Amino acid sequence: MRANCSSGSACPANTSEEELPGDPQAQGSLELVFTVVSALMMALLMFSLGCSVEVRKLWLHIRRPWGIAVGLLCQFGLMPLTAYLLAISFALKPVQAIAVLVMGCCPGGTISNIFTFWVDGDMDLSISMTTCSTVAALGMMPLCLYLYTWSWNLQQSLTIPYRNIGITLVCLTIPVAFGVYVNYRWPKQSKIILKIGAMAGGVLLAVVAVAGAVLAKGSWNSDVTLLTISCVFPLMGHVTGFLLALCTHQSWQRCRTISLETGAQNIQMCVTMLQLSFSTEHLVQMYSFPLAYGLFQLLDGFLIVAAYQTYKRRLKNKHRKKNPDCAEVGHEQKSASCKETDSFLEVNEGAGAPGPSGPADCHRALGPTSHLAACE
Structure with a gap:
């Protein structure tokens, strides 16, 4: 497909070209090692x-894909539109505008699944959204890029990385399928595996952040405008995804999930697409953007997790004060009042959630001490 991008407010004239920093062969070898290691770690994490x-x-999500549909609308509706508006508003250079737009058209990244787990989100919805957005990217990426670049005039062919999309899909679905099977056959062992995976996810995020900083060494001389966009873009994705989920009356748990899925993009797919589509002279102006976006989306994710965990801890302390005996008994020896408090914490946000009628109505109609048994 053709990307047209040399006229318009978002596409001023090109500046003089620079040479890629560092030894290209050494950097290529480092990227290959990083790709292989991260793919293996990600497969184990998804398992x-x-x-x-x-x-x-x-x-249930597949039969009634309302949450998935809202997520896809965020992924391929809000994100490409946000990218286009940012490129126009900041009057980016042609190749930089294309880099921002490609990032906005990419499917959701698996990094969102880790953050969703840490904020007690809907893991079934999160994994379903990541899988469906990766499948939809086979058609939606070319469509979105065509719609948003037809008025531009850059004589450059954009290559959609179908092979990379396929590899991502395989690395995502097969480990998850094995994990679902293990959870079905050996539920007790699966809980242990899940705890190990959560810790491995933290290690993976640290490795990705360090490797991203190393790979971006020498590329941070891009202008402040591009770095500003890479900082604002994922945050806007989180906020708009949450608001759209809220407007469509999703539960608070689903709102958190859709918000994280919207702001977390597949960085590796964006980098691959840029490498396949542009020359070395163009890459020097756009290569730092996906790396910076990846680092900022990690930072945003950690801030969201920290805010949620702080809120959760305060909520628990608030209700534990009403039942001080809960802090003195063991996990297996909880009194009836302690179990009652824990049950209230689990459904506290659901009672005021904007979700569809049904269980929420039952929660509002009954007191916190009896709504669980009555609803069940």
Whole structure:
């Protein structure tokens, strides 16, 4: 497909070209090692996260894909539009505008599944959204890029990395399928695997952040405008995804999930597409953007997790004060009042959630001490 981008407010004239910093061969070898190692670690991580998925809930999302539909609308509706508006508003150079737009058209990244687990989100919905957005990217990426670049005039062919999309899809679905099977056959062992996977996810995020900084060494001389966009873009994705989920009356748990899925993009796919589509002279102006976006989306994710965990801790402390005996008993020896408090914490946000009628109405009609048994 053709990307047209040399006229318009978002596409001023090109500046003089620079040479890529560092030894290209050494950097290429480092990128290859990083890609292989990260792919293996991600496969193991997705296997462990798959152990949290229940077949019944996953099938329910597939049969009634309202949450998935909202997520796809965020992924291929809000994100490309946001990218286009940012490119226009900041009057980016042609190749930089294309880099921002390609990032906005990419499917969701698997990094969102880790953050969703840490904020007690809907893991079944999160994994379903990541898988569906990766499949939809086979057609939606070319469509979005065509719609948003037809008025531009850059004589450059954009190559959609179908092979990379396929590899990502395989690395995503097969480990998750094994994890779902393990959770179905050995639920006790799957909980242990899930805890290990959560810790491995933290290590993976640290490795990705360090490797991204190393790979971006020498590329941070791009202008402040591009770095500003890479900082604002994922945050806007999180906010707009949350607001759209809220407007469509999703539960608070689903709102958190859709928000994280919207702002977390597949960085590796964006980098691959840029490498396949542009020359070395163009890459020097756009290569730092996906790396910076990846680092900022990690930072945003950690801030969201920290804010949620702080809120959760305060909420628990608030209700534990009403039942001080809960802090003195063991996990297996909880009194009836302690179990009652924990049950209230689990459904506290659901009672005021903007979700569809049904369980929420039952929660509002009954007191916190009896709504669980009555609803069940």
